[in-house]
Amino acid sequence: MKILAVCGMGLGTGLLLRMQAEKALRELGIQADLEVADIGTARALASSADLILTSEELAPQLGQVKPKIVTISNFIDLREMVTKLRAAME
Amino acid sequence: MAGGSPVQRHAALSQLLSGNAIRIGAHARDWRAAVRVSGEALVASGATDPAYTDEMIATVEQLGPYIVIAPGIALAHSRPSPAVHRSGISLVTLTTPVAFGHRQNDPVSLVVGLAAPDDDGHVTALATLAEFLADDERRAALMAAPTPEAVRRLIGEYEGGLTT
Numbered sequence: 001m002k003i004l005a006v007c008g009m010g011l012g013t014g015l016l017l018r019m020q021a022e023k024a025l026r027e028l029g030i031q032a033d034l035e036v037a038d039i040g041t042a043r044a045l046a047s048s049a050d051l052i053l054t055s056e057e058l059a060p061q062l063g064q065v066k067p068k069i070v071t072i073s074n075f076i077d078l079r080e081m082v083t084k085l086r087a088a089m090e
Numbered sequence: 091m092a093g094g095s096p097v098q099r100h101a102a103l104s105q106l107l108s109g110n111a112i113r114i115g116a117h118a119r120d121w122r123a124a125v126r127v128s129g130e131a132l133v134a135s136g137a138t139d140p141a142y143t144d145e146m147i148a149t150v151e152q153l154g155p156y157i158v159i160a161p162g163i164a165l166a167h168s169r170p171s172p173a174v175h176r177s178g179i180s181l182v183t184l185t186t187p188v189a190f191g192h193r194q195n196d197p198v199s200l201v202v203g204l205a206a207p208d209d210d211g212h213v214t215a216l217a218t219l220a221e222f223l224a225d226d227e228r229r230a231a232l233m234a235a236p237t238p239e240a241v242r243r244l245i246g247e248y249e250g251g252l253t254t
Contacts, residue, residue, distance in 0.1 A: 007156070008149060008152075008153040008156055008157070009149065009167060009168060009169040010169065010209065011167070011169065011170070011204075011206050011209050011210075011212070012157070012165050012167040012204055012216075013156060013157065013159055013165060015213060015216055016159060016165075016216065016220055019213075019216075019217050019220065020220075038169075039153065055156040056193065056194075057153070057154045057155060057156035057192065058153065058154070058156050061153070073193075073194040073195065074159070074160045074161065074194075074195070075159035075160055075220070076159065076160045076163070076220045076221075076223055076224040077160065077224065078224070
């Protein structure tokens with residue numbers, strides 16, 4: 001499966017999302033490819049992803065995309081990431 | 091990695107956060123002023139030109155308060171630009187927390203400034219900082235640190251524990 005971490009600039013919050021998602025997926029025992037994209041390029045990449053991770057603030061700016069969107073509000077809380085990813089995979 | 095110095099790849103947090111990039115008990119009347127303090131701290135450390143501070147503010151104006159990454163913590167940053175000389179991180183604790191307009195994570199009492207000339211030279215430092223701040227006790231100690239030296243000591247001790 002392929003997960004796209006979407007942030008504003010491609011190097012701050014998106015990196016944090018990717019790091020947390022890597023830890024969470026390891027804990028959940030799920031194999032996935034993780035990619036970071038800024039909001040400007042995310043729409044073009046969205047169709048090839050199975051899941052999108054982003055903030056609640058940026059999610060509306062993605063508009064209508066095919067993959068399921070999981071929004072994270074605390075980017076340093078591993079529990080939130082694990083809980084939301086687990087729920088999204090069910 | 092356009093523009094990035096090879097030396098900075100995977101630099102440790104303590105390498106990217108110099109003492110003159112730390113502001114303790116800053117006063118800011120609103121989120122713009124708070125981001126400005128974090129930008130000025132990056133300028134003081136030699137990581138950026140003042141133009142980058144305006145770029146950090148413009149990022150929030152364009153994309154909203156998504157940079158408030160956790161309750162009370164903002165990660166002020168923009169994208170690589172001519173105003174960024176090298177990877178750098180600044181830390182600002184605020185005497186009075188300010189609102190960024192974030193639904194869950196306001197108000198903000200800690201502003202982390204991030205400058206990066208490329209996509210990945212700051213990955214290790216950012217990961218260390220996120221792990222450091224995820225622990226409530228460490229975070230409280232950081233917020234209570236009386237001097238920039240005390241902040242650097244806390245981070246140095248944490249990094250030392252990671253490598254042994």
